[in-house]
Each structure stands twice: as structure tokens, then as C-alpha cells.
Amino acid sequence: MTQQHDFTDTIFGGPEPGGRAHTRSERHRRKPPRRGPRRWLILLLALVIVGGGGYLAVTALAPLVSGVIGGGSAEAEDFPGPGEGDVTITIKAGQTGEDIATTLRDAGVVKTRSAYLAAAAGDPQAAAGIQPGNYVLLKGMRAADAFETLSDPGNRAVARTTIREGLWVKEVFAALSKGTGVPVKDYEAAAKDPEAIGLPPEAEGRLEGWLHPLTYEFPDDATAEQQLKTLVGETVKALEKANVPRDEWLRTLTIASIIEGEVNGDADRPKVARVILNRLEGGPPSYGLLQMDSTVHFIAQERGKAGTTNEQRASDSPYNTYKVQGLPPGPIDSPGTKSIEAAANPAEGDWFFFVTVDPSTGETKFAVTQAEHDRNVREFQAWCRANADKC
Numbered sequence: 001m002t003q004q005h006d007f008t009d010t011i012f013g014g015p016e017p018g019g020r021a022h023t024r025s026e027r028h029r030r031k032p033p034r035r036g037p038r039r040w041l042i043l044l045l046a047l048v049i050v051g052g053g054g055y056l057a058v059t060a061l062a063p064l065v066s067g068v069i070g071g072g073s074a075e076a077e078d079f080p081g082p083g084e085g086d087v088t089i090t091i092k093a094g095q096t097g098e099d100i101a102t103t104l105r106d107a108g109v110v111k112t113r114s115a116y117l118a119a120a121a122g123d124p125q126a127a128a129g130i131q132p133g134n135y136v137l138l139k140g141m142r143a144a145d146a147f148e149t150l151s152d153p154g155n156r157a158v159a160r161t162t163i164r165e166g167l168w169v170k171e172v173f174a175a176l177s178k179g180t181g182v183p184v185k186d187y188e189a190a191a192k193d194p195e196a197i198g199l200p201p202e203a204e205g206r207l208e209g210w211l212h213p214l215t216y217e218f219p220d221d222a223t224a225e226q227q228l229k230t231l232v233g234e235t236v237k238a239l240e241k242a243n244v245p246r247d248e249w250l251r252t253l254t255i256a257s258i259i260e261g262e263v264n265g266d267a268d269r270p271k272v273a274r275v276i277l278n279r280l281e282g283g284p285p286s287y288g289l290l291q292m293d294s295t296v297h298f299i300a301q302e303r304g305k306a307g308t309t310n311e312q313r314a315s316d317s318p319y320n321t322y323k324v325q326g327l328p329p330g331p332i333d334s335p336g337t338k339s340i341e342a343a344a345n346p347a348e349g350d351w352f353f354f355v356t357v358d359p360s361t362g363e364t365k366f367a368v369t370q371a372e373h374d375r376n377v378r379e380f381q382a383w384c385r386a387n388a389d390k391c
Contacts, residue, residue, distance in 0.1 A: 078115040081145055083138030088157065090220075091150065093132040100130070104146055108139040115143035126151040132219075133158045158217045163231070165213040165336035166260045168301065172211045172334060176227055179216075186224035197228040200236065202249045209253050209331020210235045238337050242344040250330065256343035257331035261294025262354075264362035269342035271366055274349045280326060285352055285370055288325035295321045298332035306359045306384065306391050355380050359390065 087107050091100060097120050101113035110116045120127040127147070133156035137149055149155050161179025163172055173187040190197055191207050203210055212234035218227055235253070244252045259272045279286035296308045299317045313320070319328040335343075351366040353373035357380045367373035384391035 077112045077118075078143050079111045079140045081140065081142035083109070083141035083145075085139045086136050087139055089135045089137055089150075091130060091132050091135065093219075095132075097127055100150070104137075104143075107137075109137045109141050110143045110146050111140075112143075116147060119144040119147040123147075123151070129153075131156060159220075160215050160217055162215045163211065163213045163334065165339070166333045167211075167213065168298065168333055169208050169211065170301070172231070176224075180218055180222065180227065182222075182224050182227070187228060190223075190225040190228050193225070196225055198232045198236075200232075200249065202246065204250070204330065206330045207232075209257050209334060211334045212238060213334050213336045238340050241337075242341050244340075244344050251327065252340065252343045253331050253335065254327050256335035256339040257333045258290070258292055258294055259339040259342055260335040261297065261333050262292060263356065263364055265364065266338050268354075268362075268364045269339055270345060270347035271349060271351065272354060272364075273342045273346035275351045275354050275366070277346055278350070278352050282325075289323075290321035290327070292321045295319050295328055295332055298328075304390075306356070307380075358383055360387070 087109060089103060089107055089109065091103075095103075097117060098113070101110070101116040101120075104110045104116055105113050122144075130150050131153050135150055135155055136157050137146055141149075159179065161176060163175055167175065169191070173184045176182065176187060177184045194203070194205055194207075197207075199205070199207060199210060207228075211228065211231040214231075214234055216227070216230065218230070239249050239252065242252075255273060255276055258276060259269050263269060263272050276290060276292075279290050280288060282288040293306075293308045296312045296315065296319075297303070299315050299319050300312055308322075313322040316323070318324055319332065321328060349366070350368050353367040353370070353376070354364055355373065355376045356362060356364045357376055360383075365376040365379070367376055
């Protein structure tokens with residue numbers, strides 16, 4: 001005869017070992033077993049994930065879950081700090097918090113990814129503001145301390161390359177190479193492709209003057225081509241900011257480069273711009289000759305001496321403004337923003353002459369007449385006699 005199966009045993013549990021089976025009413029009267037903290041925590045985490053807050057839930061609760069399930073504590077997920085031994089961490093553009101957590105853990109900065117993610121989840125705005133770059137941290141840090149270091153942009157150890165005003169192209173290449181480690185020959189090769197480096201048609205293929213002086217922060221893997229394109233782009237921005245019409249870009253940049261090569265004081269720049277424009281008019285006393293030493297220095301590609309020699313001023317170069325009327329064919333150096341603004345907005349005045357009477361201080365005097373200028377020149381000559389090694 002077939003034995004009848006009691007399905008209540010399947011649903012509510014079978015009889016206790018060695019005892020009688022409970023009746024249905026007795027089973028209902030028994031209290032259900034209490035759920036342990038691990039079961040409640042796992043259930044809560046599952047519900048939050050299903051509800052759409054998975055990332056924050058996992059981030060915030062991961063250390064606690066690990067501690068409860070593993071029988072330990074949240075402290076087991078983190079180093080006690082403060083840490084020791086410098087280690088440089090590179091945060092790349094586009095990295096997520098998960099990527100950063102992995103980098104820190106693999107470098108030994110934090111003990112676990114979950115500890116860092118928990119710290120980051122406590123301040124989402126700061127986490128989102130972490131900037132690419134290199135950061136110097138310690139091995140064995142508390143995750144919260146590591147997060148605080150990364151979220152402060154002032155802690156970035158960024159390599160900076162400064163291009164000074166008035167440099168020639170070859171000097172810019174040397175400065176870039178020194179700052180980034182890219183060989184000079186790479187810049188020379190990149191310069192042969194004007195379109196690739198963003199050189200405007202207005203430059204007529206000449207790079208001189210279009211490499212804007214600034215302090216730059218280049219990514220470690222930036223190529224020579226990318227770097228030159230950045231510098232050229234900054235020159236274009238400076239011209240546009242000064243409201244220079246595009247058909248005046250080359251002329252303005254050429255005047256600005258002469259200003260940059262002639263004076264140091266910002267107050268003198270607009271006045272030098274006016275002298276250049278007055279001399280370009282073609283009448284006496286200049287007859288269209290700029291007679292600027294900076295253009296002769298550009299021809300010789302030599303630094304360190306004030307003034308020029310008779311031999312240098314006899315050059316047949318189109319850049320020799322002692323012999324050739326008008327502006328030279330293009331810029332003679334890399335002018336800064338102040339010189340570009342001065343060229344775009346010259347001062348009002350009747351000056352035809354100026355001379356830096358004291359090159360050590362940059363003191364410059366302006367004159368309307370030849371006689372007045374001659375007196376200023378004698379003052380410069382006196383300085384040269386006292387500083388023969390600098391003239």
C-alpha cells in the first residue's frame with residue numbers, strides 16, 4: 001500500500017529528530033528563527049542594488065559587508081596610516097573611481113579598493129573633481145587620507161615648461177626639449193608640416209613669432225607636433241583677444257615681435273608701437289627705415305650684446321631694417337601678450353626715436369627730434385663705456 005506524503009513537512013519542516021511531528025497549529029505558534037546580521041545586511045544591499053543605487057551602495061557598504069561576512073571589521077579593509085615611503089601615482093584623463101582605486105591598491109598606497117571607494121563615496125563632488133596628473137603619496141595610507149590628497153589640485157606634481165617672451169624658434173625648441181624630454185629634431189621635423197601644427201595661412205609658412213610664450217603643462221606622452229600646435233593655438237587666441245582683424249595678424253605679430261625685442265617695461269611697449277608706426281609713414285626723419293637693432297640681432301642669431309656693429313648693420317638680409325624700408329618679412333621672435341596688445345593699441349604721440357639708455361634697468365627714453373635723440377644716445381654710450389663687456 002502506497003504511503004501518503006504530508007506536504008506540510010516539505011513547507012514547514014519535518015519532525016524534530018527523535019521526537020513526534022508537530023501539528024499545524026503548533027508549528028504556527030513557534031517563533032521563526034531570528035535572522036543574523038549578515039542575512040539582513042545582504043538582503044538590504046541586494047534591495048538597494050535592484051533599486052538603482054548599486055554603485056553608491058556597494059561603495060559605501062563594501063567594507064562593512066566584508067567585515068560582517070568575513071567575521072572581521074571595517075578596519076581590516078584599511079591601513080592604520082599615516083604611511084611611509086614616497087610613491088608617485090599617475091591619474092590619467094578619463095579614469096573612473098574604480099580605476100583610481102585599483103591603481104592605489106596595486107601601488108600599495110591603500111589596502112583595498114573598497115576602502116578607497118568608501119572614502120570617495122562620502123564626497124562625490126570632490127571625487128568628480130580629481131584632476132589628471134602625477135601625485136606623490138605614501139605607501140600604507142589610510143584610504144581617507146589618500147582620497148583627500150588626490151582631491152586637492154595643489155598636490156599635483158605636474159611637469160611645467162616655461163617659454164619666455166622674445167625667444168627665437170630654435171630657442172623655443174631647446175626650451176621645449178629640456179622641459180619635456182622630446183628631442184629637438186622632433187620639433188624641427190614637426191615644423192615642416194605647417195598644417196599639422198595648426199599654423200595659419202597668414203603665417204606664410206614661417207613659424208617664427210607664432211610660438212606663444214607661456215608656462216605649459218603637457219601630458220607625458222605629448223608629441224612635438226601636439227606641443228607646437230598648442231603654442232600656435234595660444235598665439236591665435238592672443239590675437240583674437242586683442243581684437244586684431246585676421247588680415248592684420250601677420251603685420252601685428254611682426255610689430256609685436258619688434259616691441260618684444262626692443263624693450264622690457266610694459267609701460268614702454270605702446271610707445272614703441274607708436275614709434276614704429278610713425279617711422280613707417282615714409283617721411284623725414286626716418287624715410288621708412290625702422291633702424292631697429294632687434295632685427296639685426298635676429299639676422300645674426302646672437303644674444304648678449306646691446307647695440308649692433310657696422311658690419312652687422314651692413315647685412316643685405318630683408319630683415320635688416322637699417323637698409324630695407326618698412327617692416328621685415330615676418331616676426332623676429334615670440335612676442336608675449338603685452339606686446340601683442342601694444343601693437344594692436346599703440347599710444348598716441350609724435351616720437352620718432354627711442355633708446356634704452358640703461359640696458360641693466362631697461363630705462364628707455366623717447367624723442368621727437370634728432371637732436372633730442374642724439375642726447376639720449378650719448379647717455380647710452382656713456383653706459384657702454386662703463387660696461388664695455390656688455391656692448
